[in-house]
Amino acid sequence: MPTVPQRTPERAPFESVYRLEFQAVWNWFRRLGVPRQQRVDLVQETFEIALRRYDRFESDRPARPWLYGIAFRVLVAQRRKLYATVVFVDEVLDTLSSDTDLEHQLFLRQAREWVWQALQTLSLEQRAVFVMSELDGLRMPEIAEVLELPLNTAYSRLRLARQAVSSWLAKHLPQGERP
Amino acid sequence: MSFPERELERLLDAERATEARAPAQLMERMLADIQASVAATPAMDPSSRAVASKLGVTGGGAVKAFLVAGAVALGGMAAFQQLRPVFLSRTPAPVPAHPSNQEEVGRSAAALKAESVESPGQSHSVLASSNAALSASPASGAEPSTVNFPSPRPARRVSRTPAFVPLPAGPQEPQSAAEDTIQAELSLLDAARSSLLEGQPGSALERLAEHRAQFKQATFAEERDGLEVQALQASGRINEAIRAAKRFLAEHPRSLHRPSVERVLEGLAVTRQ
Numbered sequence: 001m002p003t004v005p006q007r008t009p010e011r012a013p014f015e016s017v018y019r020l021e022f023q024a025v026w027n028w029f030r031r032l033g034v035p036r037q038q039r040v041d042l043v044q045e046t047f048e049i050a051l052r053r054y055d056r057f058e059s060d061r062p063a064r065p066w067l068y069g070i071a072f073r074v075l076v077a078q079r080r081k082l083y084a085t086v087v088f089v090d091e092v093l094d095t096l097s098s099d100t101d102l103e104h105q106l107f108l109r110q111a112r113e114w115v116w117q118a119l120q121t122l123s124l125e126q127r128a129v130f131v132m133s134e135l136d137g138l139r140m141p142e143i144a145e146v147l148e149l150p151l152n153t154a155y156s157r158l159r160l161a162r163q164a165v166s167s168w169l170a171k172h173l174p175q176g177e178r179p
Numbered sequence: 180m181s182f183p184e185r186e187l188e189r190l191l192d193a194e195r196a197t198e199a200r201a202p203a204q205l206m207e208r209m210l211a212d213i214q215a216s217v218a219a220t221p222a223m224d225p226s227s228r229a230v231a232s233k234l235g236v237t238g239g240g241a242v243k244a245f246l247v248a249g250a251v252a253l254g255g256m257a258a259f260q261q262l263r264p265v266f267l268s269r270t271p272a273p274v275p276a277h278p279s280n281q282e283e284v285g286r287s288a289a290a291l292k293a294e295s296v297e298s299p300g301q302s303h304s305v306l307a308s309s310n311a312a313l314s315a316s317p318a319s320g321a322e323p324s325t326v327n328f329p330s331p332r333p334a335r336r337v338s339r340t341p342a343f344v345p346l347p348a349g350p351q352e353p354q355s356a357a358e359d360t361i362q363a364e365l366s367l368l369d370a371a372r373s374s375l376l377e378g379q380p381g382s383a384l385e386r387l388a389e390h391r392a393q394f395k396q397a398t399f400a401e402e403r404d405g406l407e408v409q410a411l412q413a414s415g416r417i418n419e420a421i422r423a424a425k426r427f428l429a430e431h432p433r434s435l436h437r438p439s440v441e442r443v444l445e446g447l448a449v450t451r452q
């Protein structure tokens with residue numbers, strides 16, 4: 001679990017929250033399968049709503065789950081358009097960094113493509129839980145709050161999502177090519 | 180059937196280790212746009228305030244219902260333009276098949292931002308303008324200055340220059356000829372994919388042809404062939420698309436792109452009835 005949501009300082013100006021959390025929101029949309037083109041719009045949408053609501057945001061709470069909650073609703077509103085795109089959208093430059101050898105880079109790219117393909121089989125709701133829990137490292141109670149779900153439902157979505165990802169991988173990954 | 184836990188974790192680690200970062204200029208430009216947009220419509224009436232407060236804290240279901248309701252009755256060509264790849268790849272059914280769902284596209288978030296429950300017209304103009312920006316962008320001559328994203332990306336609501344400024348190059352000097360080649364291949368395929376997503380299958384096909392000509396022993400031949408099927412179909416070259424799809428399935432029976440190619444084939448079979 002790599003990241004812990006950052007707590008924003010009390011009364012931080014919106015700009016600070018924006019600059020602190022922008023990349024997290026950007027990356028969240030990427031993991032939810034939103035291609036760059038649409039991502040710019042959705043990220044902008046999310047922060048516009050956040051700015052409009054910023055005076056009602058309780059500043060002693062972490063901003064990230066709050067933003068994810070807005071992002072999730074923006075995403076749900078646009079799901080039809082977004083999930084039209086079936087091709088794997090990788091951000092090549094992010095993947096190919098020069099400090100690892102080429103073979104390893106290719107493995108990483110392949111691994112991410114596999115993960116991405118498996119995520120594509122999930123419903124948006126399951127995917128959101130999976131991404132936030134498994135990749136973003138949010139705690140389940142936070143996730144349940146963000147998605148406005150009973151905790152048990154959130155856990156059950158995570159379990160189903162893990163099953164689906166796991167069985168997709170088992171079915172599609174040739175034995176010899178597994179890591 | 181389930182996948183070994185340890186292997187799954189390894190794959191997930193590859194993704195966990197990655198944080199795609201948007202370029203700093205883009206981030207700052209968007210902040211300016213966001214502030215300008217919010218400043219332009221600062222006051223919210225009580226009803227939209229209620230909607231907004233639900234958005235952040237409670238009542239997701241209600242908001243969704245509102246979004247869908249607010250979205251109905253629009254759509255038309257603008258939405259269709261943006262959706263072309265969907266229709267072409269999923270089903271030949273024309274726009275009106277699922278009115279509420281399709282018009283939800285691109286609408287609801289716009290309605291949200293406008294913060295106005297009862298003025299779909301306003302939302303429509305948002306969509307129209309973003310669509311205008313989409314089609315105007317290539318003509319504006321704002322070509323990104325990098326080989327990595329050769330096709331102009333649609334600027335849409337983010338104003339000025341292309342929306343996708345390349346990531347900071349950093350110390351990423353290619354280390355070997357092999358790596359050079361891989362990078363060049365991926366750039367071309369990335370560009371082709373972008374063109375396809377932007378509804379320009381012709382330009383996608385050009386890039387794919389370029390890739391085919393340039394890389395005889397391509398590492399990503401499979402990816403290219405898969406994209407080609409989609410691009411051919413999107414440009415209406417149905418017979419060629421079918422041939423390419425069949426060839427693809429024969430040559431790459433275990434491909435990860437198989438589902439999308441099969442979907443193309445299914446869609447085309449229906450088209451031809």
